[in-house]
Amino acid sequence: MANKFLIYVEQRDGNIKKSSFEALKKGSELAKLLNAKIEAVVIGNEIGNLEDIGGYGVNKVTHLKNAELTNYSVSAYSELFIKFAEEINADLILLANTLMGKDIAPALAVKLNCGLVVDCTELEVNNVNIIATKPVYAGKALTLVETNTPKSIFTLRPNVFTAGKSSAMKAEVIVQNIDTVNLSNNVTKVVKTEGKLDVSEADIIVSGGRGLKAAENFGMIEELAAQLGAATGASRAAVDAGWRPHSDQVGQTGKTVSPNLYIAVAISGAIQHLAGMQSSKFIVAINKDKDAPIFGVADYGIAGDAFEVIPALIEELKK
Amino acid sequence: MKIVVCVNHVPDTATRVNISTNQKTIDSNGVTYVVNPYDEFAIEEALKTKEAVGGEVVAISLGNETNKETLRKVLAMGVDSAVLLKTEEAMDSLSVAKALAQEIKIQNTELVFMGKQSVDYDNAIMGQYVAAILDFNIVAAATNFNLSGNKIIAEREIEGGKETIETSIPAVITAQKGLNEPRYASLKGIMAAKKKVIEEKEIIISGNFVNVIEMKKPPQKAAGKIVGVDASAVPELVRLLKEEAKVI
Numbered sequence: 001m002a003n004k005f006l007i008y009v010e011q012r013d014g015n016i017k018k019s020s021f022e023a024l025k026k027g028s029e030l031a032k033l034l035n036a037k038i039e040a041v042v043i044g045n046e047i048g049n050l051e052d053i054g055g056y057g058v059n060k061v062t063h064l065k066n067a068e069l070t071n072y073s074v075s076a077y078s079e080l081f082i083k084f085a086e087e088i089n090a091d092l093i094l095l096a097n098t099l100m101g102k103d104i105a106p107a108l109a110v111k112l113n114c115g116l117v118v119d120c121t122e123l124e125v126n127n128v129n130i131i132a133t134k135p136v137y138a139g140k141a142l143t144l145v146e147t148n149t150p151k152s153i154f155t156l157r158p159n160v161f162t163a164g165k166s167s168a169m170k171a172e173v174i175v176q177n178i179d180t181v182n183l184s185n186n187v188t189k190v191v192k193t194e195g196k197l198d199v200s201e202a203d204i205i206v207s208g209g210r211g212l213k214a215a216e217n218f219g220m221i222e223e224l225a226a227q228l229g230a231a232t233g234a235s236r237a238a239v240d241a242g243w244r245p246h247s248d249q250v251g252q253t254g255k256t257v258s259p260n261l262y263i264a265v266a267i268s269g270a271i272q273h274l275a276g277m278q279s280s281k282f283i284v285a286i287n288k289d290k291d292a293p294i295f296g297v298a299d300y301g302i303a304g305d306a307f308e309v310i311p312a313l314i315e316e317l318k319k
Numbered sequence: 320m321k322i323v324v325c326v327n328h329v330p331d332t333a334t335r336v337n338i339s340t341n342q343k344t345i346d347s348n349g350v351t352y353v354v355n356p357y358d359e360f361a362i363e364e365a366l367k368t369k370e371a372v373g374g375e376v377v378a379i380s381l382g383n384e385t386n387k388e389t390l391r392k393v394l395a396m397g398v399d400s401a402v403l404l405k406t407e408e409a410m411d412s413l414s415v416a417k418a419l420a421q422e423i424k425i426q427n428t429e430l431v432f433m434g435k436q437s438v439d440y441d442n443a444i445m446g447q448y449v450a451a452i453l454d455f456n457i458v459a460a461a462t463n464f465n466l467s468g469n470k471i472i473a474e475r476e477i478e479g480g481k482e483t484i485e486t487s488i489p490a491v492i493t494a495q496k497g498l499n500e501p502r503y504a505s506l507k508g509i510m511a512a513k514k515k516v517i518e519e520k521e522i523i524i525s526g527n528f529v530n531v532i533e534m535k536k537p538p539q540k541a542a543g544k545i546v547g548v549d550a551s552a553v554p555e556l557v558r559l560l561k562e563e564a565k566v567i
Contacts, residue, residue, distance in 0.1 A: 317567075
């Protein structure tokens with residue numbers, strides 16, 4: 001049974017990730033159920049609004065700080081994270097299942113020689129054990145998993161757990177200045193895709209598929225996405241045709257997503273695509289072919305021509 | 320330089336998954352198995368690296384007798400030799416990582432490639448595990464890789480951007496789609512693969528760290544509403560999204 005929870009808070013550019021707030025909230029709920037202590041750790045240089053973590057039920061956060069930690073480095077961050085988890089003797093550790101989470105959680109699991117379950121979509125307390133739900137085969141099946149070790153690590157799929165702020169409580173922020181940083185793995189450059197939301201983090205996604213026929217027709221997809229504050233996604237067919245970058249691909253060899261709203265435009269719904277998006281909370285399908293498999297998972301559909309429906313939808317949303 | 324590439328034998332992504340009667344794994348009846356798609360990028364990068372700096376490429380796969388199909392395909396692409404770490408037991412990923420790491424040590428290599436994720440369990444942490452066990456550097460989900468001497472310059476996609484990473488061997492690199500264009504096996508390659516050696520080693524499990532209690536199908540979504548067949552349905556769709564679903 002877990003006595004000491006540790007939540008890893010991820011920051012990029014000094015801003016805390018939404019998925020970390022989700023982990024904080026879930027962690028504080030579980031800690032309460034198990035009557036366990038909980039605290040958080042964040043690694044970086046200048047980080048804004050750390051005390052706000054208190055609003056998510058965690059009232060102590062340690063900031064491991066050094067100017068050389070401004071950019072993420074797997075070697076530096078893993079080393080510090082492991083050292084901290086060992087120092088406080090944490091026995092249940094939660095992280096967001098982001099690229100960073102997937103880098104440093106396994107390093108900690110190796111050091112603690114403990115069970116790690118990644119990409120969880122639910123964590124439940126059963127007596128004193130935590131049972132995780134972990135999708136496999138891109139969501140075509142679900143597993144219920146538990147760890148067999150005294151210490152456990154879980155990473156949470158972004159956008160599945162709700163972060164909803166619980167109070168105006170402020171957390172105690174403890175700054176620990178770090179002397180030396182291991183930069184054997186050094187990120188020398190970070191290029192942001194300007195003004196572009198990543199599909200794995202977006203609340204709304206508008207995706208286009210083969211039925212759009214050409215790269216330039218994604219203009220209306222981008223326009224609809226901008227209107228909704230959404231990210232743009234794509235089916236594998238659209239990526240393989242070279243119309244969209246791979247980072248936009250949703251599906252089994254792309255990203256698995258769970259937004260509040262997923263709008264599939266001119267996507268027929270190959271099994272690999274459905275696997276990657278069917279856990280979205282609401283799905284809208286727009287496709288000429290009324291028999292397309294995408295309608296089987298859609299909450300709302302328009303069985304019509306995307307080239308007529310999408311411009312009309314953009315106009316309607318502007319009203 | 321000796322380069323290791325780890326490969327997995329997985330159900331084709333077009334597979335419709337059925338749960339086996341033990342309710343812990345999928346039913347493999349009628350399932351077509353293929354080389355894990357991300358591993359193909361890893362193999363290509365290993366072969367390209369060998370072509371640039373010389374040496375040999377050894378493939379390692381963990382699983383049962385059927386993994387040999389994947390190893391033959393990999394040998395046909397140009398990999399020099401292969402090792403099958405043979406087990407019938409279901410293992411969790413940390414146990415698999417320990418077995419792979421042990422073999423990588425025996426191979427005495429400083430550069431390991433593998434796919435960024437296996438499309439069966441989708442954990443996407445095997446490379447990170449192996450690197451941590453061996454105390455190698457890691458670049459996970461690389462979309463670009465350059466080796467010059469001991470120095471590695473790699474790129475990877477992160478959420479909403481791209482990172483450039485400088486590190487050095489010994490290293491584990493996991494391959495993301497976009498890293499390269501995997502080659503096809505030539506007829507000559509397929510013939511040559513038949514003569515190449517697949518060394519088999521029985522392995523003993525060091526202990527399972529996680530336990531699958533149950534595998535099940537996700538809840539089926541009830542088919543939704545077709546709001547209309549043309550642009551005239553748009554106002555009703557927007558109304559539903561605002562008032563019923565409350566998502567916009």
